[in-house]
Amino acid sequence: MAGNAGSVPADEPVAMSAPNLPKVAGIDPPASAPAQTAAPLDDLTPPPGLLLQDRLAGRVSDLTTLHELIERLAGTGSLDGALNEILRAGAALVGARRGLVVCEPADGLGPVTTLGLGLAHAELGHLETVPRCATSYGRLLDCSDGRAEPVAVPDLLGDTELDPRQREVAARLGYGASYAVPLATAGTPDLDTPDLDTPDVNPPDPKRLGAVVWFYDEPAEPVERQRHLVGLYARYASEHLALLLELERARARTATLTEELLPGRLPRIPGVRLAARHRTGPHGGGDWYDALALPEGAVGLAVGSVSGSGPGAVAAMGRLRASLRAYAVLEGEDPVAVLSDLELLLRLTEPARTATALFAYAEPARGSVVLAGAGHAPPLIVGAGRTEFVETSLSAPLGMLACWEAPSVEVSPEPGETVLLYTDGLLRRTGEPMDRAFARLHAAAASVPEADRDDPGAVADHVLRAVLPGEREEAGPSAVTGRAGSADDVVVLAVRFD
Missing domain, CATH: 3.60.40.10 (PPM-type phosphatase domain)
Structure with a gap:
């Protein structure tokens, strides 16, 4: 998927990220303009209503795509299936080709899972040799309060403060940028709030579930539109993951009980x-x-x-x-x-x-x-x-x-x-x-x-x-x-x- 203006494109373009050109009668007439025309048609400013219509059409297209991706995620019934779907959907939204997701609940009760997209088993092993504190997703996983913000590294090899091991792995695997987002639920509401209509002055702490990072082949970063979409998607994905996580734990407890009996x-x-x-x-x-x-x-x-x-x-x-x-x-x-x-x-x-x-x-x-x-x-x-x-x-x-x-x-x-x-x-x-x-x-x-x-x-x-x-x-x-x-x-x- 290609990024919008201001970002370096990844491998292949995706329709939702390309600008929607307005189609207006007379913009590209078959005959050339007469000599007395005051200004060429390229210099004409489209009417404000047309620009608004084009913007709304782009927004509807984005939301439609987001809805389809969320529906696909909702159809997954296993933790691994959901994590793989998050990797694929997020890669399409941010315009990347490869990615890595780590499921590591903050409560320490597991399960702990690492999955890759477009990465072989050996390549995942190379990534795991990078010090955790040096990776963008590692900083998200080690965030104590769960309120971490996405981490963009638009030019890995151009970063003078980059960890030497991370530079070596990035050069070996051939990626030049990364974008990481946290996976965290909204937490449990404050039960002491007297009125549901009254906003809680102490909002619930997020519950960290893990983090996901996508890798660009060249220096790049998602534009604001892509960040917004992947943020909305990650918010829903975290809630879905939390449900699957509880189901997975319940299955594990039942299996253990069965084995003991x-x-x-x-x-x-x-x-x-x-x-x-x-x-x-x-x-x-x-x-x-x-x-x-x-x-x-x-x-x-x-x-x-x-x-x-x-x-x-x-x-x-x-x-x-x-x-x-x-x-x-x-x-x-x-x-x-x-x-x-x-x-x-x-x-x-x-x-x-x-x-x-x-x-x-x-x-x-x-x-x-x-x-x-x-x-x-x-x-x-x-x-x-x-x-x-x-x-x-x-x-x-x-x-x-x-x-x-x-x-x-x-x-x-x-x-x-x-x-x-x-x-x-x-x-x-x-x-x-x-x-x-x-x-x-x-x-x-x-x-x-x-x-x-x-x-x-x-x-x-x-x-x-x-x-x-x-x-x-x-x-x-x-x-x-x-x-x-x-x-x-x-x-x-x-x-x-x-």
Whole structure:
């Protein structure tokens, strides 16, 4: 985007920064002026009304562009997405090609994030080697009261007081000027103000969130019109960032709570090897898994999901999981009795919730697994000779009927086979109808490489990559991660029989 008169243009022009030339009949006639014309047309002064009209048209164009940029920012639902949009929009407004944004809330609670526009990872590393106090955005971040003003450095290499390291980095990266603005909210209004119509003599202190800087390839600085527009944009962007920041912190707290309520490690039981993967959605759900060593070398296996999301669902999940462990110790050899007790507890203590659950009583020495499910997806057996779903009876979720009961099913995995227990979130996250989601899961399990079949963790990871290819993964008993747009938790518990 090119700057207006008085600034050195950057790489490419943008329409909103170019002057709007008036189009008036007779300004450029096809025929030459007669000889007796008193003055050439170029010397004629446009009427005052025409100048005002042109100015108003330019102002409307600027506000329209600003409105479109703000709408795009409002459509972002993640902190990183909003920061990237701020970089792109601000670069268009000030006429720069590259930029850097630092999210660093003044309260010290994080998260701290640095993102670049038009800058490679190595170039960001070079910028971070410059002493913070020498950078324009660093001065904004270190401002104690949050009332910092934008910082323009129109000629970096021409500044005799420039830090030597900053000069070296600027020459290496090829930028000659910068313009930085703070990202800060208006703060919390003074609650002691007696009347909302009375102006507060002590306005609330701004709450610093971070700072953003744009780099020009040549010496330049934005003109007053551009400064005004980017200032308005930054004001709205800061409020939007503050909301996303609180949402991000809430997600992190919920994810931490979920991780603490799930098993810290899986038990070591002769004859079986266990691995679990857990991915949370953006709001935190109530999916869980468990594995419990029982008397006589048996093991109790459970997966389940509580309806709803957020801290309430996570807390309900913790209560149900703890209760299921107790029932498993008392009568784990009868999965139907375990789920019946859990259903009664749910109706008495969580009458507004429902839950799906699957409990299995496995005896590795006998190669036997007895299981029962309540509205839950069937397990999947994965082996060299077969990949098939376990045929379970159709049953309602817990809390849906006055009394729950369904027959149990016994299966006999062969040595070397892996039984996959999972929650419905794995299927729903595909975004496909259930029949196609089941088909995708079956194909993913059937395609596990031979070299990975001996490791239940590798089997679980392969299935997750194949079923949800767009999501990042983390290894471990309780890997908490997922896409921002995915609403469901995902649990996969892999049990390999030796």
